[in-house]
Amino acid sequence: MRTIVFDNIRDLELPHVFECGQCFRWVPAGDGTGDYIGAAGSYAARVGITGDGGTRSLVIEATGGDEDFWRSYFDLDTDYSEIKSTLITREPLIAAAAEYGSGIRILNQDLFETIISFIISQNNNIPRIRKNIESICSKYGEYIGEAFGREWYAFPTPEALAAAEVSDLMDLRLGYRAGYIKAAGERFCSCERPKCREEVLEYLGIGPKVANCIMLFGLRQTDAFPIDTWVKHIMNDMYGFEEKDARGMAAFAADRFGAYAGYAQQYLFYYYRDRSKN
DNA sequence: CGGCAGGCGGTTA
């Protein structure tokens, strides 16, 4: 176990980061501290924010991963103030959303973990996605150890999922995605890592929406603009697009948000979905 | 019970 501290933290709020829909393995520590516990790849961690306004620090207690790993994971070298001000200048209607989710950061997640997680996410809901991912981790992931009051498993390797039996995956309640998951493990083992959207789309069970999530969360292509049912509602609500007009929405995002479209999507998604909960 | 949840693959016209 190690403790890593990053000082002078700005534009980072843990609930925004972990509940904007980009990741599925982090949950509130549940002890009133505001900390979160979770896993990234092969490491489990507890993370918290200390200090106030001017001197906030990100404190990470982790089973592994060096300072560079966690700096990259939390995207600490990116200037989100600049991103938000640029987006608001180019599209004033996004200001409320960028303010509401002002502490969102796009995590630098492992590519294979992102592929599997977003294959699971299709036609699915978040509680079940989380449950499915924990299931495959505890069955196919390497045991990490006990920490923060529970046991942890690494995200499964491509080899482990390639070797899985589809019937066993079905037993984990993965439904029709079971075959996609095994096939993705096989493909990731036997081919070069996918580098572009076209190559990501070659995976069975990955269509336009999931591919854009993988581009954004797994390959750091910040111009990717995933259009899910929520974004369709948002784009209809804000700009009057027909909900089936995903092409029009994508063109609008590319034109208006450009290289920052992925950030815009996260602000909008978090703002609308969170508000609709009440 | 039908509808839906951060879609996709396959078929049809």
Place this chain on the structure above:
DNA sequence: TAACCGCCTGCC
């Protein structure tokens, strides 16, 4: 190439 349908599952 657009429109439609079925799909594992769990929850409402």
